[in-house]
Amino acid sequence: MATLNIMVGQEQGSVPVTVLRVEGDIDAATHSTLQEKAFELIDAGSSNLLLDLGGVNYMGSAGFRALHAITNKLSDDDSAGLSKSSHLKLLNPTDAVARVIKTLGFDVYLDIYQDKNEAINSF
Amino acid sequence: METPMTTTVDKIETLRKCLFLVGLKEHVLSELAARAETLRVASGETIITRGEHGSTMYFIISGRARVHDGEVTWAHINKGEVFGEMAVLDSEVRSATVTTESDSLLLSIGRDVFFDALASDPDAFKAVLRAVLQREREIVHEIKNRSTKLLSYQKEMEIGRRIQADFLPGSIPVIDNWEVAAWFEAAREVAGDFYDIFRLKTSPHVAIVIGDVCDKGVGAALFMTLFRSLIRASSLYGYTDPTLVESTLAETGSQNTGGAPADVLLNSILTTNRYIATTHAGSSMFASVFFGLLNPENGELIYVNAGHEAPMIFRKNGETEILDITGGVMGLFPAASFTIKSVSLNEGDLIFTYTDGVNEAKNLDGEQFGDERILETAAPEGNNTETFLKIMLDGVRNFRGEAEQSDDITMLALKYLPSIQSN
Numbered sequence: 139m140a141t142l143n144i145m146v147g148q149e150q151g152s153v154p155v156t157v158l159r160v161e162g163d164i165d166a167a168t169h170s171t172l173q174e175k176a177f178e179l180i181d182a183g184s185s186n187l188l189l190d191l192g193g194v195n196y197m198g199s200a201g202f203r204a205l206h207a208i209t210n211k212l213s214d215d216d217s218a219g220l221s222k223s224s225h226l227k228l229l230n231p232t233d234a235v236a237r238v239i240k241t242l243g244f245d246v247y248l249d250i251y252q253d254k255n256e257a258i259n260s261f
Numbered sequence: 262m263e264t265p266m267t268t269t270v271d272k273i274e275t276l277r278k279c280l281f282l283v284g285l286k287e288h289v290l291s292e293l294a295a296r297a298e299t300l301r302v303a304s305g306e307t308i309i310t311r312g313e314h315g316s317t318m319y320f321i322i323s324g325r326a327r328v329h330d331g332e333v334t335w336a337h338i339n340k341g342e343v344f345g346e347m348a349v350l351d352s353e354v355r356s357a358t359v360t361t362e363s364d365s366l367l368l369s370i371g372r373d374v375f376f377d378a379l380a381s382d383p384d385a386f387k388a389v390l391r392a393v394l395q396r397e398r399e400i401v402h403e404i405k406n407r408s409t410k411l412l413s414y415q416k417e418m419e420i421g422r423r424i425q426a427d428f429l430p431g432s433i434p435v436i437d438n439w440e441v442a443a444w445f446e447a448a449r450e451v452a453g454d455f456y457d458i459f460r461l462k463t464s465p466h467v468a469i470v471i472g473d474v475c476d477k478g479v480g481a482a483l484f485m486t487l488f489r490s491l492i493r494a495s496s497l498y499g500y501t502d503p504t505l506v507e508s509t510l511a512e513t514g515s516q517n518t519g520g521a522p523a524d525v526l527l528n529s530i531l532t533t534n535r536y537i538a539t540t541h542a543g544s545s546m547f548a549s550v551f552f553g554l555l556n557p558e559n560g561e562l563i564y565v566n567a568g569h570e571a572p573m574i575f576r577k578n579g580e581t582e583i584l585d586i587t588g589g590v591m592g593l594f595p596a597a598s599f600t601i602k603s604v605s606l607n608e609g610d611l612i613f614t615y616t617d618g619v620n621e622a623k624n625l626d627g628e629q630f631g632d633e634r635i636l637e638t639a640a641p642e643g644n645n646t647e648t649f650l651k652i653m654l655d656g657v658r659n660f661r662g663e664a665e666q667s668d669d670i671t672m673l674a675l676k677y678l679p680s681i682q683s684n
Contacts, residue, residue, distance in 0.1 A: 199475035203545040206593045210542055221596035242549060243568035243589030246597065 142168040144175050149188075151258040156184040157229075161193030164201030173204040180211050186261040187212065190254070191231040197238055205248065222247055229257050267299040267322065267366070275322050275368055280395070281343045284388030292378040293370060300367045308367070309345050311358045316372040318346040324365020328357045337362070349375060350393070418450040421482065425451050428486045433458055436467055436557045438608075438680065442646035444654060444672040446618075453481025453548075454616045454669035455489045461496065466522045467557055468496055471569065471673050472550040473616040475590075484537075484546045488591070491533040492552065496525055522554045523563055523601055530565050530591070530599050537592040547592040551584070551614055560606035560677050565599045567591045570617055575641035577609030577679075611641040611649065611676040618670035622657045625664045630657055646674040 142162040149155045156179050164172055176187060187208065191197070205226065212225035227249045231239060239245055251257035272294035276282050282290065299322070302308065309315055311330060320343050328336045328344065335357060338344050344359050349372045379385040433441050443456055453474035460467055472488055474481040530552060537546070551572055553564035566572070568590035571583040588599030606612060615635075622630040638656035641649055650672050657670065 199547075202547070202590075203475060206545040206547070210545070221594050221598065241568065241570070241586070242547075243586045246589035247594050 142171040143193075144172065146175070146179065149258045151261055153186055153261050154184075155186045155188050155258045155261050157188045157190055157254075157258070159190040159193065163196040163198075164194055164204070165196060165198045166200040169198075169200040169204040172201070173207055176204075176208045177211060180208075185212065185225060187226050188229055188254075188257050188261075189226070190229045191235055192229070194235055195232055197235045202242060202244060205244070209248070222249070224261075227251060227257055227260065229254060267368075269294050271322070272297055272299070272368055275320050275341065278341045279320055279343050281346060281389070281392045283392060285385055286382050289378050289382050289385050292381065293374065296374045296378070297368045297370045300369055302361050302365045302367055304361050304363045304365075307358060307360045309348075309355045309357075309359045311356065312354050314352075315345060315348045315355050316352075317369050318349045318375065319344050319359075320368040320370070322366040322368055324367075325362045326359050326365065327362050328359050330357060350389075421479070422447075422450045425482055425486065428489050429455060430458055434460055434467065438678050439467075439557050440646045440676045440678055442650050442674050444650045444670065446666070446670045448618070448666045448669050449478060451479055451482035452669040453477060453485050454618065454671040455485045456614075456671050456673050457489060457493055458673070459493065459497070461522065461525060461554065463521050463525070465556060465558055466525075466554040468493075469553045469555060469614070469673065469675065470550065471572075471614045471616065471671060472548045473569065473669070473671070474548040475546060477668070480544075480546070484541075484544075484548065484592075487537065487541075488533065488548045488550065491536060492529055492550070495529040495532045522556070526552060526554050526563060526565060527599070527601060530567065530588075534567075534591040534597055534599075535595050538595040538597070541592070542595075545593065547590040549590050555606075555675070560608070560610070561603060562606055562612070563601055563603045565601055567599055570615060570620060572612055572614040573635070573639070574604065574606065575611045575613065575639060577607065579642075581636065606677050608677050608679045611646065611674060613639065613641075613649070613653075614673045615653075616669060616671040618666070618668035619653070619657055619672060621668060622661050622670070623664055623667060624660055624662050630660050634660065641676070646676050649674050649676075 142160065142164065145159040147157045147159070149157055158175065160172060162168060179187065209223040209226050213223065229251050231250065239250065249260065251260065269291075273290050276290050276293055302324070308319060308326065321338060321340050323340055325340070326338045326344065327334050328338060338359070345355070347353070348355050379389065429445060433443060441458065443458070445454065445456065447454070453476060455470070455472050457470040458467065470489070470492055472485075474484045474488060549569035550567045551564065551569040552567070553562050555562045564584060565588060566584055566586045567588045568586055571585050574582040574584070576582065582604070584602070584604065587602050589597060591597075620630055620632055620635060634656065635653070638653055639649070640652050644652065653672060654670070
């Protein structure tokens with residue numbers, strides 16, 4: 139069965155940022171691993187997440203649903219007025235994933251960065 | 262596994278209580294007990310493995326085991342029950358794997374010991390045969406029960422499929438000077454794709470909608486009915502919130518094409534998105550939707566493309582234009598904004614919209630049909646829209662070959678008929 143590896147790191151920008159370096163395909167079989175890990179970090183106090191997608195070659199609709207669930211959990215209070223997340227951002231998606239993000243217009247909802255420092259300082 | 266001490270009396274007691282050995286005489290049970298071995302097995306140990314040869318059957322003195330194939334559990338075996346007896350009787354390979362679920366005490370009897378003991382009593386084989394047949398009757402009964410349940414599920418799915426078909430347009434409106442064709446093919450009984458085409462009540466405009474709800478199966482089908490109904494209802498009977506529409510027009514710099522149709526379009530998209538993103542936030546279900554309003558009298562099309570595969574316009578002069586996204590997918594972010602764009606269709610032009618069952622159709626090598634092949638396959642010139650879709654569908658099916666259809670295929674094509682020149 140496909141597995142998803144997630145490495146977690148803490149960075150300090152203007153605010154603390156938790157960086158999740160994801161490796162593997164994010165699909166129907168693995169999206170829950172990502173969601174559970176993110177939920178666990180949020181419950182433990184993380185309020186800004188940066189997902190490093192440099193090691194992800196495929197992301198299906200289940201992956202995008204997980205991104206939405208994470209966004210919602212990060213912004214429980216103001217989710218009714220939510221048009222773009224300020225607490226979940228994406229870093230360095232591969233060409234294949236970037237293409238799907240663009241097709242679904244997910245770049246309207248989540249900021250995408252190529253540079254890690256720039257991403258961390260944007261929170 | 263280790264060998265603990267168990268008295269012969271305990272062993273006889275276990276064997277006597279087992280339904281598989283009911284009817285065996287006392288001296289046969291004594292002989293079996295005398296030659297049986299006791300095993301203590303820790304929880305989680307696999308005793309027999311599917312596909313392997315084996316000549317031993319096991320009786321559970323205490324503990325519990327499960328019969329399974331990988332992760333799928335078929336049955337649980339408890340104290341006093343037997344497993345592994347089938348391979349002992351017919352010498353075939355093990356039909357399933359058995360793993361203990363708790364620390365267990367087992368009694369093991371080999372094939373030779375078993376048949377030796379049975380040979381000492383002419384009635385013993387009859388007793389075992391009866392027990393085997395009894396088991397077979399139980400299995401037949403169980404299969405009948407499961408088949409009945411399966412049939413009733415299939416019937417429910419068929420009802421679902423028929424009801425869902427009712428959420429697609431029953432007929433396509435006849436539009437002067439336009440030719441319209443649609444194709445819808447679900448990959449399973451129920452689908453997440455949808456399309457719609459209907460006239461507005463307040464203007465001559467025709468609404469063209471195509472969408473794809475994420476995921477597959479029953480969940481996608483439920484949301485398909487929701488997206489389709491909200492879009493249609495808010496377009497036809499919708500209350501227009503002027504402040505919502507105006508602020509979004511200003512915010513996105515949308516081309517306000519003036520008046521009702523643009524308001525209807527934006528109101529419908531915003532209302533549908535906001536409703537689903539708010540009411541069903543916990544489901545994280547979304548849809549990509551292309552929604553256009555066509556003025557059939559002059560070919561003007563205003564549209565919102567919410568994260569959907571870009572529709573293609575095949576111009577009469579051979580050029581192709583694609584209608585890129587003007588917003589993200591619908592149903593996730595309540596305050597999302599969507600931009601309205603417009604394009605003019607001229608006589609002889611054809612617009613083709615589709616879902617990812619077309620461009621993402623895969624062949625056995627895992628290759629995708631892709632946008633390039635859509636462009637290569639498209640034959641707008643000299644064909645009516647029905648033939649155009651048929652050629653596209655044949656192209657997808659030929660490319661797919663023996664590979665299974667993994668996603669719903671929905672296509673919609675409209676062609677602006679060239680007017681007949683008269684002198």
